[in-house]
Amino acid sequence: MRDRDEIEALLARAAIADRAAFDDLYSRTSAKLFGVVLRVLNDRASSEDVLQEVYVRIWRNAGRYNANGLNPMTWLITVARNAAIDRLRRQKTQPTGDVDVDDVALADPAPTPEAEMLRGAERAQIVACFDELEAQRAEAVRRAYLEGETYADLSARFDVPVNTMRTWLRRSLLKLKECLSR
Template sequence: MTDHTHIEGLLGRVALADRTAFGELYRLTSAKLFAVCLRVLKDRGEAEEVLQESFVKIWRGAGRYQSNGLSPMTWLITVARNAAIDRLRRRQSRPEQSVDVTRIVFADPTPGPEARVIAGSETGVIMACFGELEPSRAEAVRRAYLDGESYDDLAGRFDVPLNTMRTWLRRSLLKLKECLSR
């Protein structure tokens, strides 16, 4: 059974409230989803919280996952990435608060072992695929999907109409998907 099929089967069982399947799904996917959250939030503590929130959403929403030939990891990563972006936007919209510098605890900025393993195994392939995109398109994709910038912000940054930015991103994602499936 392929990983793709196995994870789809686990999602189906999770939709039926199978706690054992949920535990296995967590074991198989949490490191990758944590890396996604950490990449967006750049804060280990927040990334851990968002990972937990993501798995709550996965538990509640597994019935909405539909097998459509795409990787179930795509759906799981989208859930985690969207939760991280939502957290990032909430963080950015909060008014500045006074900070008691005697209580600041600095997070360790280095990636954990899980993130290093994931990054090491997939970075080369992903970077090669990004290299196939025009530089401006690659930067737009990174800013939208890894840094959480809005389409509107990107359109302003690249001085293009909003619909053009949407087209850039959609076409770039299709090219990346094609490259990664080779």
């Protein structure tokens, strides 16, 4: 049995509240989903919290997964990514509260000159790779992965079907990955 089929079977069993299947699903997928959440949030503690929320969502909604030929990992990754984006949006809208001067570190938060030089070189490489993409596709990638827009938002903005937007993003990310590895 292929890994994909096994994950689909575990989701089906989790949908009927099979805890052993859910434990197995967690052990097979948690590292990948944690990586997805961590890339969005860039904070380990928040990512661990969100990962817990993700698996609560999966437990509650496993019955909604429909084995329609799509990879079940795609569904799981979408749940994780959306939960991480939701957390980002909540963080942006929450007030920061009063800060006591004694609680603030006095270290200079500015990057060192060496770090700034490396960041500049990486930025230049990323900009060059984005320039290799078609303008609309580059804009869609920026809006999806830097600003957290959903597939539905992007498909409406660019007046294309949602599945076309998914294809744009997937192919664009593959091109970026190839470019950055040169």
